[in-house]
Amino acid sequence: MKTKVLVYDDNEMLRSSIRFLVESEPEMDLVASLPNAQSVEQDIVQYKPDVILMDIDMPLVNGVQAVARIRKIEEDLPVIMLTVFEDNENIFNAIYAGASGYILKRHLSEEIAYAIRTVLNGGAPMTGSVAKKVLKMLPRAKSQEQEKSNLTEKETKILELLVHGFSYKMIASEIFISIDTVRFHIKKIYEKLHVHSATEAVSKALKNRLVE
Template identity: 25%
Template sequence: MQSKKIIVLEDDTAFRKLITSEINKVEAFECIGTFSKIQELMQAVPDLFPDLFWLDISLPDGLSINSIPQLKEMFPNALCLICSMHDDDDKVFTALKSGADGYLLKNSSFEVMMTSINELFQGGSPMSPFIARKVINHMKTENRHDPLKEQLTKREYEILANLAQGFQYKEVAHQLSVSLETIKKHVQNIYKKLHVQNRTEAIIKFHKK
């Protein structure tokens, strides 16, 4: 049986070597290329014809999840497995919506990682337990009727939810990777839409939803 061809995109040199070594230990797998930057991968990939992309998220030249749609377009049958230390909602759901077929955290054992690759090739969608719980909770939340979600944009709702948890503007700006001024503008829009005068009134409305 022909080995499944795997490409590894990972900028941590030590981890890249380790995961490549683990992949090549499996008789059914073959690592046909390793890259530390997205641009290097995109330049080389047309000649490689992989069965699976092993993708870290944060690379020196950007986020790999932004390239998943292009990779899927080039190789419709290829699978994309995220292996990252990022476990925040934004990265997780962006990755899955972009077409990732599985999502592992880097604290997973090598045994779990290799088993997950097998699961992918057998039609599964492996996820670390913490990520799977996030997805389930997200689906539960999506199914609940929340009038605030109809009044606010997704970003405004996200900001208000963070404020309701006690985070300050600066902390929310850092979490969402936007400027403090952007947060303040969103907050003013939230006040107008909810017909409130201040943060306390907005949070009260959030908790009453």
Template identity: 35%
Template sequence: MLKILIADDHQIVRRGLRMTIDAERDMRVVAEAADGADVPALVEKHKPDVVLLDLQMPAQNGVETLQQLRPDFPGLPVLILTSFGDDAHIYAALRAGASGFLLKEMGGDELVEAIRGAAKGRPQLHPDIARKLMARAPMPEDPFESLTGRERDILKLLGRGMSNKEIALELALTEMTVKGYVSDLLAKLGVSDRTQAALMAVRYGLVRAEEL
């Protein structure tokens, strides 16, 4: 059973998210927060598997909350909830360690599948948001020049949202070997997490945004 924490300053949004999540057999909402400042204490108390975090909240926004969470909870999947036109802080949230970005306008089926994917370590980038990030992210002309052929293969699969276990099965490698390759390619690309690497894979044509 996946435990989910919701942080959004609008009660009606939290209620809708809770109804969608609690209707699933494999997940439930364990805590809600109306402001980002309350999230770290709730994470410590309830140990959620995934956090849904609104990007814009009045007292402490999603970027500030992420920056506060990451030192103590580096591996916790945090999905940013945002509106289509709200792109001013999306790139900042990516750099702060967001595991993915979801549009508030997305359907319930998409939401729960994104939660399941994030819980498995898969980056979650809505195609529309991926295009926004691709347009903003400053990157070199050939960011993959230093990668080996095997690292490129793994980056393609990582960009398609596969977990280390799934990549290992696809390429007939051990999961530990894949983990080592992922760490190496993240270092070579100069990014801190799988979501940023997936974005690069999309921007430079290794995968299409729709495959995320």
């Protein structure tokens, strides 16, 4: 069964480009491509997407507002933000609203298929420059919450890689462990942080400065 992708972007030319990129992947199907997210709740019921690609800057209802509305009815539906913006406010507003990933439009052709696969495998994809900006914004001093998290050194490293947008397979390769071991450690991370998904873990890591 193909992965069903729903797209929101007010730029018709970009929507056409995204359609081409998504439908070039044999396991993906673009079920709808819409100019705004005003009826996002009804759209989800109608199209039953597996993942949403969401422009952050749209008329009527912007991407951050749309993500917040989605999270009220679908806690785990992956939403990847698409944007030309690389500023701190947009990044954090999107992440705190519940976005699952954040990629820049100028990198769409190289990153869109990878980002979709990554988010469906539990990762939190981000364009490299965005991930670096997020980490640079965080003070290096450990916060009180970090002390309370009780994460081991390896768990902290895995959480940091999740923040960078690494998939389970990439994490396994980076620190030389099996994917099953990655899953074991991530389960422990979720338990210690009291979260249920990679998106929540990344959001808490950023909010509470759990990684350097």
